[in-house]
Amino acid sequence: xxxxxxxxxxxxxxxxxxxxxxxxxxxxxxxxxxxxxxxxxxxxxxxxxxxxxxxxxxxxxxxxxxxxxxxxxxxxxxxxxxxxxxxxxxxxxxxxxxxxxxxxxxxxxxxxxxxxxxxxxxxxxxxxxxxxxxxxxxxxxxxxxxxxxxxxxxxxxxxxxxxxxxxxxxxxxxxxxxxxxxxxxxxxxxxxxxxxxxxxxxxxxxxxxxxxxxxxx
Amino acid sequence: xxxxxxxxxxxxxxxxxxxxxxxxxxxxxxxxxxxxxxxxxxxxxxxxxxxxxxxxxxxxxxxxxxxxxxxxxxxxxxxxxxxxxxxxxxxxxxxxxxxxxxxxxxxxxxxxxxxxxxxxxxxxxxxxxxxxxxxxxxxxxxxxxxxxxxxxxxxxxxxxxxxxxxxxxxxxxxxxxxxxxxxxxxxxxxxxxxxxxxxxxxxxxxxxxxxxxxxxxxxxxxxxxxxxxxxxxxxxxxxx
Amino acid sequence: xxxxxxxxxxxxxxxxxxxxxxxxxxxxxxxxxxxxxxxxxxxxxxxxxxxxxxxxxxxxxxxxxxxxxxxxxxxxxxxxxxxxxxxxxxxxxxxxxxxxxxxxxxxxxxxxxxxxxxxxxxxxxxxxxxxxxxxxxxxxxxxxxxxxxxxxxxxxxxxxxxxxxxxxxxxxxxxxxxxxxxxxxxxxxxxxxxxxxxxxxxxx
Numbered sequence: 001x002x003x004x005x006x007x008x009x010x011x012x013x014x015x016x017x018x019x020x021x022x023x024x025x026x027x028x029x030x031x032x033x034x035x036x037x038x039x040x041x042x043x044x045x046x047x048x049x050x051x052x053x054x055x056x057x058x059x060x061x062x063x064x065x066x067x068x069x070x071x072x073x074x075x076x077x078x079x080x081x082x083x084x085x086x087x088x089x090x091x092x093x094x095x096x097x098x099x100x101x102x103x104x105x106x107x108x109x110x111x112x113x114x115x116x117x118x119x120x121x122x123x124x125x126x127x128x129x130x131x132x133x134x135x136x137x138x139x140x141x142x143x144x145x146x147x148x149x150x151x152x153x154x155x156x157x158x159x160x161x162x163x164x165x166x167x168x169x170x171x172x173x174x175x176x177x178x179x180x181x182x183x184x185x186x187x188x189x190x191x192x193x194x195x196x197x198x199x200x201x202x203x204x205x206x207x208x209x210x211x212x213x214x215x216x217x
Numbered sequence: 218x219x220x221x222x223x224x225x226x227x228x229x230x231x232x233x234x235x236x237x238x239x240x241x242x243x244x245x246x247x248x249x250x251x252x253x254x255x256x257x258x259x260x261x262x263x264x265x266x267x268x269x270x271x272x273x274x275x276x277x278x279x280x281x282x283x284x285x286x287x288x289x290x291x292x293x294x295x296x297x298x299x300x301x302x303x304x305x306x307x308x309x310x311x312x313x314x315x316x317x318x319x320x321x322x323x324x325x326x327x328x329x330x331x332x333x334x335x336x337x338x339x340x341x342x343x344x345x346x347x348x349x350x351x352x353x354x355x356x357x358x359x360x361x362x363x364x365x366x367x368x369x370x371x372x373x374x375x376x377x378x379x380x381x382x383x384x385x386x387x388x389x390x391x392x393x394x395x396x397x398x399x400x401x402x403x404x405x406x407x408x409x410x411x412x413x414x415x416x417x418x419x420x421x422x423x424x425x426x427x428x429x430x431x432x433x434x435x436x437x438x439x440x441x442x443x444x445x446x447x448x449x450x451x452x453x454x455x456x457x
Numbered sequence: 458x459x460x461x462x463x464x465x466x467x468x469x470x471x472x473x474x475x476x477x478x479x480x481x482x483x484x485x486x487x488x489x490x491x492x493x494x495x496x497x498x499x500x501x502x503x504x505x506x507x508x509x510x511x512x513x514x515x516x517x518x519x520x521x522x523x524x525x526x527x528x529x530x531x532x533x534x535x536x537x538x539x540x541x542x543x544x545x546x547x548x549x550x551x552x553x554x555x556x557x558x559x560x561x562x563x564x565x566x567x568x569x570x571x572x573x574x575x576x577x578x579x580x581x582x583x584x585x586x587x588x589x590x591x592x593x594x595x596x597x598x599x600x601x602x603x604x605x606x607x608x609x610x611x612x613x614x615x616x617x618x619x620x621x622x623x624x625x626x627x628x629x630x631x632x633x634x635x636x637x638x639x640x641x642x643x644x645x646x647x648x649x650x651x652x653x654x655x656x657x658x659x660x661x
Contacts, residue, residue, distance in 0.1 A: 067608075068633055072637060157510070184523045188515060188520050195508040293567060308582045308586065321578060
């Protein structure tokens with residue numbers, strides 16, 4: 001075995017993997033947020049059995065390992081006669097998975113707005129819709145944004161699991177480089193650093209939002 | 218006897234106590250009145266060593282509170298203190314709150330500690346709340362529990378730091394009644410309070426604090442009845 | 458596959474217990490004096506929270522291997538999840554300690570308790586309650602993370618056993634559906650047990 005070292009091409013290859021990771025994250029966050037806001041609104045404003053049923057259903061996605069969900073969806077697509085790329089399946093699974101968490105964030109944030117505040121708004125003559133858009137959403141946004149940012153970061157990290165479907169994202173690309181160079185520790189360190197560089201600043205920003213907005217409460 | 222000798226105390230650059238001298242004899246009740254931020258509460262914290270001092274000294278029964286060799290934990294068993302925010306231990310029932318320190322600090326048996334705790338709680342009128350958690354009590358009841366908790370250590374002195382300030386007006390009376398009972402039994406007390414009428418009725422002496430100094434000290438008839446200092450007059454006028 | 462459930466629960470519970478121990482140490486080190494240990498704690502916590510759990514497991518399995526430290530896939534999975542748990546729990550403990558007001562310690566000291574007694578008798582019982590629910594959440598996450606053992610070739614846990622059957626029969630959808638149901642049940646049973654324990658533990 002000759003001693004192959006890591007070439008600039010390898011790094012480039014891994015950066016392209018990081019790009020795939022970010023692309024996956026983007027679609028998952030986008031889809032998850034859209035679904036999550038809709039579901040969350042439903043859960044918070046329309047109590048009763050549909051809301052409860054939706055909650056139970058979404059809870060399933062939070063109680064089954066994401067990897068199992070990915071495997072199931074990949075196996076299911078051909079059964080249902082769908083000729084989807086692994087990337088499409090991965091995005092869909094991640095988005096639904098994200099929506100399960102996002103729904104609870106949206107619901108919790110809306111319910112965190114004190115009833116007295118809403119009553120005050122309504123007592124000033126604001127309509128139900130005005131109350132929701134002018135009073136509740138801005139307050140709920142402040143409550144929920146840090147959690148939402150954490151969710152986005154969580155998805156970025158969880159997206160590593162799609163390597164099982166053969167998608168070459170950051171972690172899979174580093175594995176390939178490892179196979180070539182036989183330097184697992186070094187290559188993994190580089191991959192870890194890339195993950196860290198993406199995640200850490202955003203995590204810090206989230207904490208900053210959290211503390212900043214607490215002071216003004 | 219509590220002897221406070223020319224005590225100075227600063228928080229950073231801010232000097233909150235600027236040379237206070239005051240004695241409290243056994244069996245005496247001294248009320249400390251004055252505006253917020255005048256250093257009265259801080260003085261109480263210094264007396265049982267919860268706060269260090271910058272100069273001067275404080276003696277309790279001849280023991281120098283801030284001396285290095287003083288066993289503060291032992292000293293504190295002689296000095297009960299009750300705070301404005303009663304600081305109930307939320308994870309313990311009323312009875313357990315009161316029993317905790319006698320058992321763990323004085324080393325009493327469960328039976329002994331319980332007997333004392335029940336007795337003290339009965340004294341403050343909480344005999345029917347023994348198994349209840351503090352969160353189920355009103356502020357006045359929690360404050361009386363805090364008084365019983367301090368009394369269960371059988372202290373020689375009680376320091377009371379604005380114990381009625383955080384209470385709803387209708388709950389103030391029950392706590393003051395408890396304090397009246399204590400003073401009638403001869404407990405030595407330093408009472409920091411905003412309740413001028415209470416200070417007049419119960420105290421042997423009243424001290425008026427202003428900007429970190431005692432401006433006037435004497436019997437209540439004098440300090441509250443016919444104050445000599447213009448600051449005292451202005452203060453009394455603003456609160457009465 | 459039920460035997461696989463046992464292995465899954467085993468890994469999850471072990472990783473939480475060891476994770477709590479390390480989490481406490483990390484939290485204390487991070488809050489303590491600025492020395493080598495606080496630096497190590499900081500690095501551990503930030504790496505655990507800012508990289509994928511799968512990456513952490515890979516690091517234990519392939520990374521340590523290149524240092525000549527070859528560990529089984531079971532140990533690699535356990536180490537990876539424990540590392541992850543400890544990082545998250547450390548922050549939970551740090552936040553929990555902040556949530557208990559300093560006046561509680563002051564009240565304890567004023568009754569003549571030593572600092573140690575005040576912490577043990579007054580702060581600690583309250584801290585346990587504050588961090589209890591975050592810990593149960595982390596335990597459920599640990600259960601879900603155990604499925605990652607698949608990627609390092611673990612074949613004794615629930616996901617691994619399922620994959621073994623799958624390779625033999627190619628009935629992927631059927632077997633993994635059963636696995637999904639079992640994971641759901643394991644998560645719910647553990648959660649119910651934790652709730653029951655909480656009911657006995659916290660009466661205030």
